[in-house]
Amino acid sequence: MTSGNIDLTVVVLTLNEELNLPECLESLVLLHCPVYVVDSGSTDGTIEIARSWGAMVVEHPFENYGAQRNWSQENLPINTTWVLHIDADERLTPELGEEIISALNTVKPDINGFLLRRRTVFLGKWIKHGGHYPSYHARLYRWGSGRCEDRLYDQHYIVNGRVEKLLGDMIDTTPELLDWTLRHARWAKSEAQELLLDSRSSGRLKGRLFGSPIERRRWMRQIIYNKFPPLLRALLYFLVRYVLRFGFLDGKRGLVFHFLQGFWYRFQVDAYLLENYLNSSKRADTHSTSTGTTSSNEKDSVN
Numbered sequence: 001m002t003s004g005n006i007d008l009t010v011v012v013l014t015l016n017e018e019l020n021l022p023e024c025l026e027s028l029v030l031l032h033c034p035v036y037v038v039d040s041g042s043t044d045g046t047i048e049i050a051r052s053w054g055a056m057v058v059e060h061p062f063e064n065y066g067a068q069r070n071w072s073q074e075n076l077p078i079n080t081t082w083v084l085h086i087d088a089d090e091r092l093t094p095e096l097g098e099e100i101i102s103a104l105n106t107v108k109p110d111i112n113g114f115l116l117r118r119r120t121v122f123l124g125k126w127i128k129h130g131g132h133y134p135s136y137h138a139r140l141y142r143w144g145s146g147r148c149e150d151r152l153y154d155q156h157y158i159v160n161g162r163v164e165k166l167l168g169d170m171i172d173t174t175p176e177l178l179d180w181t182l183r184h185a186r187w188a189k190s191e192a193q194e195l196l197l198d199s200r201s202s203g204r205l206k207g208r209l210f211g212s213p214i215e216r217r218r219w220m221r222q223i224i225y226n227k228f229p230p231l232l233r234a235l236l237y238f239l240v241r242y243v244l245r246f247g248f249l250d251g252k253r254g255l256v257f258h259f260l261q262g263f264w265y266r267f268q269v270d271a272y273l274l275e276n277y278l279n280s281s282k283r284a285d286t287h288s289t290s291t292g293t294t295s296s297n298e299k300d301s302v303n
Contacts, residue, residue, distance in 0.1 A: 006104045007081040008033040009143075011072045012055070015062060017088035018045040020173065025053040027091035031100065034080070038072045046088075064190070066155040069148040084140045085148075085157070089173050090118075096168025100140065103166060112161030113141030115212065119169040122257040123177070130247030130258050131240075136213040138163060139170070149205050152190035156205050156214050163212060177256075184265045192272035195226070230270040238263035 010028055014021060014037055021037075028035055037050040040062035050057050058076060062068055069085055082104055086092075092100070096116065103114060115136040120127045127133060138146065138157040146159040174180050207219030225233060238259060241247045247258040 006031060006033055006101055008084060008100070008104060009076075009078045009080045009082070010035045010084045010086065011069075011076065012037045012050075012086055012088055013065070013068055013072070014039045014042060014046050014050070014088045016042045016044045016046060018042075018049055020089045021046055021049050022053070024086065024088050024091045025050070025055060027093075027097065030092075030094065030097035036072070036076050036078075038068065038076070040068065064152050066148045066151055069155070069157075073143070073147070078143055081142055082140065083143045083146075086139060086170065089175070091171050091173070093119075093169045093171060096166065096170060099166050099168045103164075110162050111164055112145040113138050113157075113159035113163040115163055115165045115214070116140060116170045117165070117167065118172050120172050120174070120257075122174045122180075123253045125250065125253035125257075127250055127254060127257055129245065129249045129254065130242060130262065131245040132247075132258075134169075134213075135217075136165065137170070138212075138214065140166075151204065152194050153187045154191065154194075156218075158205055165213075181260065184260070185268065188265055188268035189272050191269045192276065195269070195273060196276060230273055231267065234263050234266040234270060237266060 008031060010031065010033060012021075012024060012035065017024075025035065035053075035055040037047075037055045037057045039047055039050070039057060039059050041059070047057050047059075058072075060068065060071055060075075072085075073083065084100070100114075116139050117134040118137055120132060120135070138159050141157065141159045141163075142161075145161055146157045148155050148157050175183070205218055206215065207222045208215040209219050209223075210216075211219070225237060228236060241262045242255075242258045247254055247262070250257065
């Protein structure tokens with residue numbers, strides 16, 4: 001892949017993605033621009049596949065998605081005005097590729113980024129309902145004007161300046177069901193850690209009711225979803241998605257997706273929060289007992 005018609009560099013993150021990477025790189029051919037594959041220790045054919053498509057491969061240990069994306073932006077020798085970040089299991093539709101070319105060739109000086117519309121495909125099924133589509137992500141922006149937020153999971157790019165939407169879709173394909181559940185089990189723990197650290201505000205996307213689609217979604221999570229009782233809120237969220245927002249129209253595979261992603265995953269997050277609370281209480285009780293800090297009134301009540 002050689003530099004061509006648009007002033008753009010694409011960055012792709014990989015780890016053992018030999019099954020997904022060819023289709024991802026094929027979708028980028030239309031752009032005729034430099035592609036960097038940032039790999040975090042693949043042991044399959046990922047690196048060979050990347051090089052066979054003409055991509056430049058850089059290896060860097062993985063800490064988390066946000067750290068890997070920001071490292072890529074800060075350390076790769078990017079010399080184009082625009083940068084596009086995608087993952088190996090994502091691909092551009094031809095319509096989005098053409099739209100990116102047109103947008104960057106006619107972009108106004110005051111626009112610093114573009115929101116891409118993500119289309120989730122689960123077990124071969126496009127998930128159109130339940131409020132899951134369209135889902136927007138700020139992956140395309142002027143180099144130096146954007147940065148991935150400091151989060152362990154569900155990170156979004158923060159772009160400084162004016163951002164516009166593109167109408168073409170970026171397809172997010174899902175792995176086999178076992179892989180999908182294992183990934184979400186890990187991500188659930190990361191999300192629980194994020195909720196415990198939610199008071200940390202630096203480097204985070206701010207939720208706003210009247211902001212961008214990303215900011216509105218974050219506002220709804222922070223102001224509405226997080227205020228409901230843990231454990232119960234996962235069930236309520238699933239019912240809203242599946243019934244009130246017509247998730248049932250996605251059929252059998254949609255039922256599996258909305259139940260797993262809308263209930264099971266979020267219930268796991270709350271279960272990790274409960275585990276943390278119980279462990280903290282246990283440690284506090286153990287510390288109290290070992291230091292002999294029980295008050296005389298407490299002793300009287302126990303006796």
